[in-house]
Amino acid sequence: xxxxxxxxxxxxxxxxxxxxxxxxxxxxxxxxxxxxxxxxxxxxxxxxxxxxxxxxxxxxxxxxxxxxxxxxxxxxxxxxxxxxxxxxxxxxxxxxxxxxxxxxxxxxxxxxxxxxxxxxxxxxxxxxxxxxxxxxxxxxxxxxxxxxxxxxxxxxxxxxxxxxxxxxxxxxxxxxxxxxxxxxxxxxxxxxxxxxxxxxxxxxxxxxxxxxxxxxxxxxxxxxxxxxxxxxxxxxxxxxxxxxxxxxxxxxxxxxxxxxxxxxxxxxxxxxxxxxxxxxxxxxxxxxxxxxxxxxxxxxxxxxxxxxxx
Numbered sequence: 001x002x003x004x005x006x007x008x009x010x011x012x013x014x015x016x017x018x019x020x021x022x023x024x025x026x027x028x029x030x031x032x033x034x035x036x037x038x039x040x041x042x043x044x045x046x047x048x049x050x051x052x053x054x055x056x057x058x059x060x061x062x063x064x065x066x067x068x069x070x071x072x073x074x075x076x077x078x079x080x081x082x083x084x085x086x087x088x089x090x091x092x093x094x095x096x097x098x099x100x101x102x103x104x105x106x107x108x109x110x111x112x113x114x115x116x117x118x119x120x121x122x123x124x125x126x127x128x129x130x131x132x133x134x135x136x137x138x139x140x141x142x143x144x145x146x147x148x149x150x151x152x153x154x155x156x157x158x159x160x161x162x163x164x165x166x167x168x169x170x171x172x173x174x175x176x177x178x179x180x181x182x183x184x185x186x187x188x189x190x191x192x193x194x195x196x197x198x199x200x201x202x203x204x205x206x207x208x209x210x211x212x213x214x215x216x217x218x219x220x221x222x223x224x225x226x227x228x229x230x231x232x233x234x235x236x237x238x239x240x241x242x243x244x245x246x247x248x249x250x251x252x253x254x255x256x257x258x259x260x261x262x263x264x265x266x267x268x269x270x271x272x273x274x275x276x277x278x279x280x281x282x283x284x285x286x287x288x289x290x291x292x293x294x295x296x297x298x299x300x301x302x303x304x305x306x307x308x309x310x
Contacts, residue, residue, distance in 0.1 A: 060281035067275070077282035087266070091287060094246050094262040095294070097177050097184075102242040105185040106234060109192035113233075114226075117200035128197065135190040143254050146183040150174040150255065175257025183255050184245050192237035199233025200226070231306045239295055246291050263287055 025032075060077055063070040081087050116127045134142075149155045150173040157169040172178050203226060211221045249264035256262070263283065270280030 056281045057285060059278050060285050062278045064276045064278050069278070077279050078286065080279065081282050081286050087263070087283065087286075090261065090263040090266055091290065093177070094264065094287070095290070097180055097252075097260070097262060098242050098245040100177075101181045101184040101188070101245050102238045104181060105189055105192045105241050106196070106237050108185065109189055109237065110196055110234070113193050113197035113200055117197055117203075128194070131193055132190045135187075139187060140250070142187055143183055143251055146179070146186065147174065147255050150179050150182065174255060175260065177256070177260045179255040179257075180252050180260045180262075183251050184241075184248065187251070188241045188245065191240045195236040195240065196230060196233040199230040199236075203229045228306050231302060235299060235302050238298070242298075243291055243295060246287060 027033075059069070061073050061075070063072065063074055063076065112131060116124055116131075120127050151157070152169040152171075152174065154174070156173060157166070160166045160170070207225050207229075208221060211225050216224060246262070247264045247267075249262065249268045252260045252262045252265055256265075264287075267280050267283050267287070270276045270283065274280075
């Protein structure tokens with residue numbers, strides 16, 4: 001070994017030195033420390049979500065022959081999903097029902113969250129718990145409860161008939177898209193209240209005082225300050241309701257009737273009664289792509305509108 005090699009070896013950092021540098025870099029990086037804390041959760045999510053999703057994507061490019069898969073690559077399932085009018089109609093109906101449900105739920109939840117954030121000064125957590133207590137019960141029990149309430153001889157129809165306001169039961173209350181929207185809005189209300197409340201609670205009250213000093217009334221102050229600053233919670237609440245309700249098949253099956261069936265019911269039938277897993281997987285992928293595109297457009301549009309309002 002010559003002198004040059006000895007000098008280069010002396011200048012090269014040792015493995016221990018590299019280890020110390022990496023550890024020091026780790027201590028300085030809050031993002032890396034946060035990622036380390038999240039890594040167990042990310043690992044579980046990767047195993048429980050990404051792997052099944054990858055299997056579903058793979059199956060969607062196969063074909064079902066009896067009880068066996070034909071693993072030859074094909075786009076026939078996606079082509080049928082786009083060409084069949086029934087699939088398109090159910091997807092559009094699902095998007096309409098879920099979008100209506102998200103809007104109704106946010107409109108109902110916003111005043112509740114607003115009241116707790118701005119008008120309750122003691123025991124706020126108690127109020128939050130009281131608002132979410134009804135949602136601690138079983139999801140199916142709540143759906144069946146609404147089935148009884150909205151039924152032909154249910155609470156609403158019986159009450160209206162007792163008051164003499166109607167002679168025949170209101171048929172649109174049950175086994176219709178209206179029933180699906182009402183039931184889903186109630187079932188997911190807690191998921192809208194909490195993010196909206198958090199956004200409202202974080203608003204700096206001095207901004208509202210400044211708007212008042214500048215002569216803004218309650219309405220103008222709400223539209224110019226409160227609403228734009230609470231939009232992150234509104235956006236989160238809308239997406240938290242819209243995305244999962246598109247794939248809900250229990251509620252439409254119980255209270256939707258023929259006019260309230262959604263695309264998820266058809267997907268469930270493909271995996272069950274029809275026994276056509278590739279077609280069901282392709283329809284599920286189509287639904288996920290459409291929902292993802294709509295969600296991204298919604299986020300972009302609401303940000304643009306919020307910037308203009310502010």
